[in-house]
Amino acid sequence: MATTEARRAAGTGSPAALDPLDFLDVDALLSDEERMIRDATRGWVRDRILPGIEGWFDRGEFPTEVAGELGQLGLLGMHLTGYGCAGTNAVSYGLACMELEAGDSGFRSFVSVQGSLAMFPIWKFGSEEQKQEWLPRMAAGEVIGCFGLTEPDFGSDPSNMRTAARREGPDWVLNGTKMWITSGGIAGLAVVWARTDEGIRGFLVPRGTPGFSTKDIERKLSLRASVTSELVLEDCRLPEEAVLPGVTGLKGPLSCLSEARYGIVWGAMGAARSCYQTALEYAKSRVQFGKPIGGFQLTQEKLADMLVELNKGVLLALHLGRMKDEGRVRPEHVSLGKLNNVREALAIARQARTILGANGITLEYPVIRHMNNLESVLTYEGTSEIHTLILGQAITGLAAFD
Amino acid sequence: MNIVVLVKYIPNPEGTPEMGPDHRLKREGVEGALDPGDEHSVEAALQLAGSDGEVTLVTMGPEAAVGALRRGLSMGGHKGVHVLDDSLKGADVLVTARVLAAVVKRQAGFDLVLAGVESTDGYTGTLPMAVAELLDLPNVTFARKVEVADGTLKVERQTEAGYDEVECPLPAVVTVTAGANEPRYPTLKGIMQAKQKPMDTLSVSDLGLSAEDVKATQEVMGLEPVAAKEAGEVIEDPEEAPGRVVEFLTKAKVI
Structure with a gap:
């Protein structure tokens, strides 16, 4: 520093x-x-x-x-x-x-x-x-926003979404349900994507709009310090001014996801660093068989593996960041970053947990909290499976999904 | 109000400082930061300056010391002055005070000079007084609250027993305690604007000081670790403990 x-x-x-x-x-x-x-x-x-x-x-x-x-x-x-x-x-x-x-x-x-x-x-x-x-x-943080794309039945497959908006006179009327929406229940404004006759459009839906309600998802064991909600739109009437005029089609929401995914490439390494740091400190101070466990070969192998993947992941994130700042980054590049870094962060978290032994399962250490959180991160903003298929398509030219 | 804040870049404030073979703190090539104590004087200055005032941050130190100025500028300071000169290596308190006083004199129309109570690396706690003396200005130390009303400085001065209310005319030199305020976080906009803000780099000759003026008259002859405090007495018997504690406190004339 x-x-x-x-x-x-x-x-x-x-x-x-x-x-x-x-x-x-x-x-x-x-x-x-x-x-x-x-x-x-x-x-x-x-x-x-x-x-x-x-x-x-x-x-x-x-x-x-x-x-x-x-x-x-x-x-x-x-x-x-x-x-x-x-x-x-x-x-x-x-x-x-x-x-x-x-x-x-x-x-x-x-x-x-x-x-x-x-x-x-x-x-x-x-x-x-x-x-x-x-x-x-x-x-300024005065209005909290959320993003409604995923639906109960359409996650990796958003193009088949059911939420629809139809014109009624000068207005739009929205019907449908969005699911797994981060910050939904605390949002003052929801950006909701819905199918229309023209294709998928984005709508700005302020809290309090008649026909718009949210319900928080309870009993999560991951991302517990985060609000995850369902958005319900029942004959929700919006004026023409609520439509985002600049985009039609799935490329609108997908471009947003690519932005957010880029942040996850870095974020995952933050969680991984916290786990690695905790495991390293623990390994140096926890004594078994008369010496710190960090002095045993098996523990050193774990720590060295964590170190290697953490450093590779940070370099990858930085590389993508420089490409993004030069306007050269493609969504496929970000897919590579998200696939690798979240996968490795989760592996680091699990490995760290083993170094902490039983202490690793309590909230007194951050490890299992990060580990549980990363299970969500692995899935949201494009599952690891979809990112794999995006890469597969990018290098073979053959699409394994529509 | 135009306020000058004397700030210091110190090595590794959260770690263990390293001493060089010359018995001085190693400063070159060591990670460092704005002295955490100085964040309170910067904060006090920003609050006093208000929207129409100006806060000038002044530091003396090696190249890396510009980091202290940047941090203060990113908190909201307006401009920085960095005195950078190889001849200042090993400067003692008096030399440092001469240099900083010379910089302050160049700031036309300043109303107030703020500094930390003492640096977190050297802990001499004498520099601000020396600067005040050289500038022939009044000096109020250990301010836990600083206000200016009708051109008069009003300070709550922290003492062992409580605080004194002190008034003095401006300009003056005031040292600010860590209890005076909660320093703000630099905002992202502040950080991005910091590099656009004016920054002067001055040498000893720019300040009109001679080689004699900046020659240290103190020499560090050696280093001795501070004697470790004796371990306290532990009383484990819960029956015995209350009586012994009362006895101890009575002896110490606390109760």
Whole structure:
């Protein structure tokens, strides 16, 4: 975490000591500004998330008051420009996701949904009026957004969605159900995707619109510090101004998902880092057979494997971030990142759990919390199976799904 | 209000500092940060300056010390001054005070100079007084609350027993305690704007100081670890404990 100046000064002397948490000195690949954004997010997570997360996860709560703090810091819609958004580059957004998820996937999910799934479509496809009306308040955390694409019967297969909007005079009337919607129950605005005669369109549905209701999903064992809900639309009438004018077709919601997925590529490595760090500290202090378990070969193999995959994953995330900032990243690249990093993060979490032994199953350590959270992350925003098939299609030219 | 804040870049505030062969703290090539104590004086300055005031951050130190200025600028400071000069390596408190006082003098129309109570690396706690003396300004230390009303500075000065209410004319030099406020987080916008803000880098000669002015008159001859405190007495018998505690406190004349 040294500044460029300190680094340059250090360059003349002996090489810096190896840092178990930044083994490859990835820090040196970041700009001062990127490091400062990372450190500011890390500091906030340390002060505001870590002290409370055990209780929130245990009780299945998301503390909605943090929305305003996240807005004040500038983390909501941070990679968007104008309308009160900070306008950072993609790497900074990724670094923030990593730090948030090192706290808990629930908070990274909240920020992903707010910035990439709710604000991004308005910013990208919305009218000027829609942008003015919603984006500044969403950037400030005053209005929480959610994104309705998945349905009870259509997850990986959104093109067959049932939710439909039909024109009735000057209005649109929406009917259907959306499922597994992060932040649904606390959202002031839902971005709902529905089929129309023209193709799939996006609708801005404010809370309180007659015919629109939400119901939170209870009894989750993953992402417990996050609200997951069902959205119900029953003859929900919306004016023409509620439609996002800039996009028709599935490419609208899919482009949002690609944005959010990019953040997950980084976020997963945050959860993995937390697990690795916990396991490393534990292995150095836990004594069995008269010595720290970190001194046994089997434990060292686990730690070394975790270190290798963590560093590879962070380098991959950074590479995709640089490509994104240069406008070269493709959805297939992001699929590769999400597939690898979430898979490896989950493997790291499970491996870390074994190092912690029985202690690994309690909420006193973050490991099983991350492990359970990552089960959701593996599935949402494109399952690992679908990302595999996207890659398969990209390299063979043969589609294994429609 | 125009406020100058004296800030310091210190090595590794959360880790164990390393000492060099010259018995001085290793500063080169070591990770560092804005002294956490200084975040409170920056915060106090930002609150006092309000929307129309200006907060100037001043530091002296190696190249990396610019990190302390950037951090303060990202919190909302307006401009930074970095005194960077090889001849300042090993500077003692008096030399540092001469340099910082010379920088403050160049800030036209300043109303107030704020600093931390002491640095988190050196802990001498004497620099702000020396700066005040060199500038011939009043100095109030250990401020837990700073207000300005009708051109007069009102300070609640932390003491062992409570606090004193102190008033003094402006400009003045004030040291701010960690209890004075809760420093704000730098916002993303603040971080991004920080690099656009004016930053001056000055040498000793830019400040009109001579080689003699910046020659340290103190020399560190050696280092001794502080004697470890004796372990306390542990009383395990719950029957015996209350009586022994009362006896101890009575002896200490606490009760």
